[in-house]
Amino acid sequence: MERGSATLDSRPEQTGVLVVGAGAIANEHLRAIQAAGTATLAGIVDVDAGRASASAHANGGARWATDLAEALSWPEVDACIVCTPNHTHGAIGQQIAQAGKHMLVEKPLATTVQDATALVEAFANQHTVLMAAHTHRHYDYARAVKAAIDDGTIGRPVLARFAILGGWIWPDWRAWMIDPVKSGGHSLHNGVHLLDLVTWWFGEKPATVYVRGQKQTGATLGVYDYLEMVLRFENGATAICEMSRGHRPANIGHRDVLVAGTKGELALAWDGESSLVIDERGTGQVPPVSTNGFQAQLEAFLAAIMGEPSAMSAEEGRRAVAMGVAAERSIQTGLPVQLEEAA
Numbered sequence: 001m002e003r004g005s006a007t008l009d010s011r012p013e014q015t016g017v018l019v020v021g022a023g024a025i026a027n028e029h030l031r032a033i034q035a036a037g038t039a040t041l042a043g044i045v046d047v048d049a050g051r052a053s054a055s056a057h058a059n060g061g062a063r064w065a066t067d068l069a070e071a072l073s074w075p076e077v078d079a080c081i082v083c084t085p086n087h088t089h090g091a092i093g094q095q096i097a098q099a100g101k102h103m104l105v106e107k108p109l110a111t112t113v114q115d116a117t118a119l120v121e122a123f124a125n126q127h128t129v130l131m132a133a134h135t136h137r138h139y140d141y142a143r144a145v146k147a148a149i150d151d152g153t154i155g156r157p158v159l160a161r162f163a164i165l166g167g168w169i170w171p172d173w174r175a176w177m178i179d180p181v182k183s184g185g186h187s188l189h190n191g192v193h194l195l196d197l198v199t200w201w202f203g204e205k206p207a208t209v210y211v212r213g214q215k216q217t218g219a220t221l222g223v224y225d226y227l228e229m230v231l232r233f234e235n236g237a238t239a240i241c242e243m244s245r246g247h248r249p250a251n252i253g254h255r256d257v258l259v260a261g262t263k264g265e266l267a268l269a270w271d272g273e274s275s276l277v278i279d280e281r282g283t284g285q286v287p288p289v290s291t292n293g294f295q296a297q298l299e300a301f302l303a304a305i306m307g308e309p310s311a312m313s314a315e316e317g318r319r320a321v322a323m324g325v326a327a328e329r330s331i332q333t334g335l336p337v338q339l340e341e342a343a
């Protein structure tokens with residue numbers, strides 16, 4: 001069997017990974033590939049030749065192209081990591097599926113439930129791995145909460161209060177991330193991190209999403225950069241999630257986790273992984289020494305290619321899209337939205 005076919009039966013010792021899209025987030029994935037013991041960088045693709053060549057040069061003179069079809073024909077390519085704008089994921093994913101390659105795609109899986117469903121079906125038909133890059137699942141704090149719930153320490157979770165608050169992270173006002181047509185809206189682009197995590201933590205089926213959005217940074221902003229999201233599960237449990245990219249000071253990230261269960265409570269303070277520093281330059285943080293989420297995510301993806309259970313199934317990626325779409329619809333209507341309706 002040719003190396004480029006990359007079905008589960010081929011099981012290459014080294015997985016050749018093609019990075020599609022050479023923007024800022026691609027750098028995180030490229031560093032993870034360089035550090036991985038069972039992955040090699042097969043090449044880089046970007047529609048901008050200057051960006052593709054610069055990224056390839058910065059990564060050891062890797063092969064590069066501006067045409068995805070050309071790159072997918074390279075025999076060294078077993079899998080792809082897609083780092084392109086959200087609205088392109090559906091079409092790019094279909095092309096990768098038809099080429100018989102595995103795909104790790106930056107969340108969300110797609111910007112519509114229809115496109116997400118089509119991707120799930122396309123990769124299932126090819127018997128290749130499809131995994132959405134919900135990187136927060138692979139950070140230490142998220143794993144710690146999941147483990148504490150799964151081992152029964154607090155009993156059955158009935159309520160969660162989860163907040164991730166920070167400042168502006170986008171390059172400028174032209175960024176595609178703040179264009180609701182290209183990103184799908186902030187609920188789908190960033191808020192979905194929280195919706196997915198609490199659903200994963202609880203292990204329950206979500207029923208309704210109710211969201212209020214505010215434009216904190218400016219009235220002309222295309223997306224709501226502050227979100228209050230209430231997710232209710234079919235078993236009656238509730239998660240209250242708060243996501244902001246409009247807080248000040250912008251360089252301080254604030255995260256709080258509180259989960260109440262039938263036997264107790266779990267609390268993770270916002271400064272649990274880092275230290276606050278105040279000096280003549282202002283306020284800052286000393287980064288924590290913890291697991292690299294992108295590295296752990298890549299290792300999980302490679303393991304899935306080798307036949308291990310996926311750390312995030314394709315169906316979970318589709319469900320996350322449904323929650324994000326429902327959240328955006330709730331902002332517009334001012335009403336709770338049923339997940340079945342969104343799906």
